[in-house]
Amino acid sequence: MALRYDPFDPKFRTDPxxxxAELRTETPVAHHPAGAGQPEFWALTRFADVWDAVRDPATFSSAQGLTFFPDEIGSLGIPPTLVMLDPPVQTRLRGLIGRAFTPRRIAELEQRIRAFVKERIGELTERAAGGETPDLHQLFSAPIPVFVLADLLGVPESERASFTPWVAGLTAIQNDGFAIDVDQVSGQHAVGEMLGYFSEAITHRRSCTAHDDLISALVTTELDGAQLSDWDILGFCFVMVAGGSDTTASLISHAITLLTEAPAQREILLAEPTLIPSSVLEFLRLESSVQALARTTTRDVTLHDQTIPAGQKVMMVYGSANxxxxxxxxxxxxxDVLRRPDRHLAFSSGPHFCIGSHAARLQATIALEELLAAHPRITAEAAAGERHDSYFVRAWKSLPCGDLSR
Structure with a gap:
């Protein structure tokens, strides 16, 4: 009997x-039949197959959504966003939002990010000195991308106390089922509040463009001779928040977890901190924050003697391919923090290569540089931590840390 890619199995989700490894060897094209309330879909688990598929949007389309659920688009009450479009429309829109994520613009954030990271380290240190076991994820990893998103979107510091729970709400319920253990009512309320906030921000930016943030840039931008609609801009905001918060936070937490499990690799980074920027991809390769996302076949596809019919959802299993x-x-x-692969899927590839990759890598690099400099022996207590129970992402909810000695 062929092995199945089965994210509905709690044991599978805990340690996939x-x-x-078995799927890559025995069933590289796995079929999950419909039944017991579960949808039909397929899964690709080998690197070469996933690499080719995500770079072929004409055959593997994003326009039907990114999960195996058949009716996910519109679940948040907004039109399809950037990640649910195919070229050429996706290419043009991606070029617009890409203005916020150029290496130059992200580098301008470095000093502000570094100051914020040091502030978070101070909080960890103070808690530990007071006898607490600090939560690395909640107190350190998670606040960093929220700070960066607020900065890029122009959320004033006086309003960021509200922004944090909105981010948590959206990332929890995005795409109708990313998280199994989410409070849907609370999450939808948070999304509604954020939708209202950004709608007002867009209206304000249209009348006053003296701001230096992404929303201001988008309201003055034209596509095919016409200004972007409010819905277009709201979609950009949602893509940034949904795709750039938990994923980056978990990258940082996973890095400390992996270094805790591999002390020899930690010693390499402590001896040569200049390796930290390049090691970020290795952390993300080994513990991919996004484990799998779907495409939909536009024609019959035959791989490894298996034919996937047209119109089928196919999971790109990044966690396996990596x-x-x-x-x-x-x-x-x-x-292996010295690993330098010629290619990787840490941020996917092709037209949907992660548009926020520069920002994510910068945040993780600064976080690790400063944290290991301040507390070189810090450990992540994974056994005492709690993960989100999710079909598609591998993310922490909480992660206690220890040994904050210098």
Whole structure:
């Protein structure tokens, strides 16, 4: 019997990596039939297959949504956003939002991010000195991308206390089922509040453009000779928040978790901190924040003697592809901060390559540089932590830390 990619199995979700290894070997094109309230879909688990598929939007389309759920688009009450479009429209829109994520503009944020990171480290240190076991994720990793998003979107510091729960609400319910354990009512309320806030911000920016943020840039931008609609701009805001918060936060927390499990690799980074920027991709490769997202076939596709019919949802299993021995060698399931792969899927690839990759890498780099400089022996107590129970992402809710000695 062929092995199944089964994210509905709680044991699979807890530790999917042994199943991924078997799937890559035995069933690289896995079929999950419909039944018991579960949808039909397929899954690609080898690196080469996922790499080719995400770079072929004509065959593997994003326009029907990114999950295996058949009716996900519109669940948040807004039109399809950037990640649910195909070229050429997606290409033009991506070019607009890309203005906020150029390496130059992100680098301008570095001093502000570094100051904020040091402030968060001070909070961890103070809590530990007071006898607490600080929560690395809640007190350190999670606030960093929220700070950066607020900065990019022009949310004033006086209003950021409200922005934080809105981000948490949206990331929890995005795409109708990313998180299994979410309070849907609370999450939808948070999304509604954020929708209202950004609608007012867009109206204000249209009458007063003396702001230096993404919303101001978008309200003055034209596409095919016409200004972007409010819905277009709201969609951009939602893509940024939904895609740039929990993923980056979990990247930072996963990095400390992996270094805790591989002390020899930590020693390499402590001896040569200049390796930290390049090691960020290795952390994300080994513990991919986004484990899998779907495409929909536009024609019949045959891979490894299996034919996927047209119109089928196909999961791109990044978490498996990023550990494929055929691409990364025999030690693909081990941390190697010296690894320099020619290609990777840490941020996907092709037209939907993560538009916020520069921002995510910068945040993680600064966080690790400053944290390891202040507390070189810090540990992540993963056994005492709590993960989101999600079909698609591998993310922390809480992660206690220890050994904050210098």
């Amino acid at each position: 990596y042994p199943a991924y 550990r494929d021995e055929a691409e990364f060698g025999r030690n693909a399931d081990q941390l």
